[in-house]
Amino acid sequence: MRDTLRVQLWPLPTLGVALAVVAGVGLPRLDGRIRHDTPPWLRDYLFGGSADAARSVLAAIAGSMVTVTALTFSLTVVTLQLASSQFSPRLLRTFTADRYVQTTLAVFLATFTYALTVLRTVRTGEDGRTAFVPQVSVTVAFLLTLASLFALVLFLSHLAREIRIETMMSSVHTAAERTVRRLLTQRQDPADGEPAAGDPPAAPPEPPANVLPLTPGASGFLTSVDEAALMKATVEADALVIIDRLPGSSLIAGTPMGAAWPRTGEPFSPAARSLLTEAASEAVRTGPERTDLQDVAFGLRQLTDIAAKALSPGINDPTTAVHALSHSAALLCELARRDLGPRLLRDDDGQVRVILRRPDLQDLLDLAVSQPLRYGAAEPAVLARIAMLLRELAWCSTPDQYPTINAALARLRSTVDAQNFHATEHGRLTELTARVDEAMAGRWTPGRTR
Structure with a gap:
């Protein structure tokens, strides 16, 4: 729920409108109580006009805020459209989760709502009632207008920065690093400072031939797994469960996403089968789009989308693809230092009960390299950056990851050999691929890399 609300545009503006209504009702009442007790030094800073002037000021504020809010919405929609068509549709979450945009809309709508709410309390005295001008409330409306103007300037400045592709890729990279550090533990550092194989997690148990298929409750992308609920049902049924679909995978209701089998070898009772089937269906949650809630590969997917779109014939921007590969290289190096592979959940006795599939280095490297290698096969700059990516990854990896x-690297070399490059370009790419082997041997030869 928190992740869903975080990427929506409406929660913060709605909260701003609600607070504005409360302030628009409460401050005029406070005005009525303290208007005769206001210190003289403070009166000089409060609104001092008549009821008609107060109405004019509040009406002008409300009208201008409607215009400015419409402008802000229009600019936001144009930015979303640009990000979707020019770079990747999966970047929209980055923009809708932007606190600058949400806060700016909240300030504008709150100012508009507050001005209208206070406007209804102004009385001219023509209707037989006592004239009333809420001086403090009108002054607050004026201050909110100044804050809105300041927010507009900041919003335009922020928007001009956010629509740059470098900023987008940096935002994706930062969010992906946060996800990696939140979900994956650090591999054990070697004591002597030399590259070592690390301590990979224990191999999960293999399922038997006859297993109980587990299916999702609804179609969609696998967004998260309620580990506690699934673990509880597994222990109650004395079973082992494997969810063999990666986070971010597309699940279809009624088709298997995993399996369960009895730990003792005895067949499940009807109650245990029902318990496991229902628990898995409820614990594995799906959504209409991929999220980074439990998906460590989502950031790489976004960066690869940017690279692939940049290499399309309609855009033809290999420089952007090279920069996207640079961010992918940094993420892969960070991931190589983490415990990848399946997540094993153990009971109180230390026995593996639940196996949740997670991407390994091969899955992640294929995701980052396969499409840029295919679509950028004719561009030496892209192939050179892929070679550098492999070299950097090799330097950060351990021997068990070298295969x-x-x-x-073999795929890259075959792609280079299949192209009709100039001898200079071919020689340069051959040199870069050879340096990947040097990095895996623990050597880094200085030299030109671009």
């Missing part, structure tokens, strides 16, 4: 890097 994955070697497989990607």
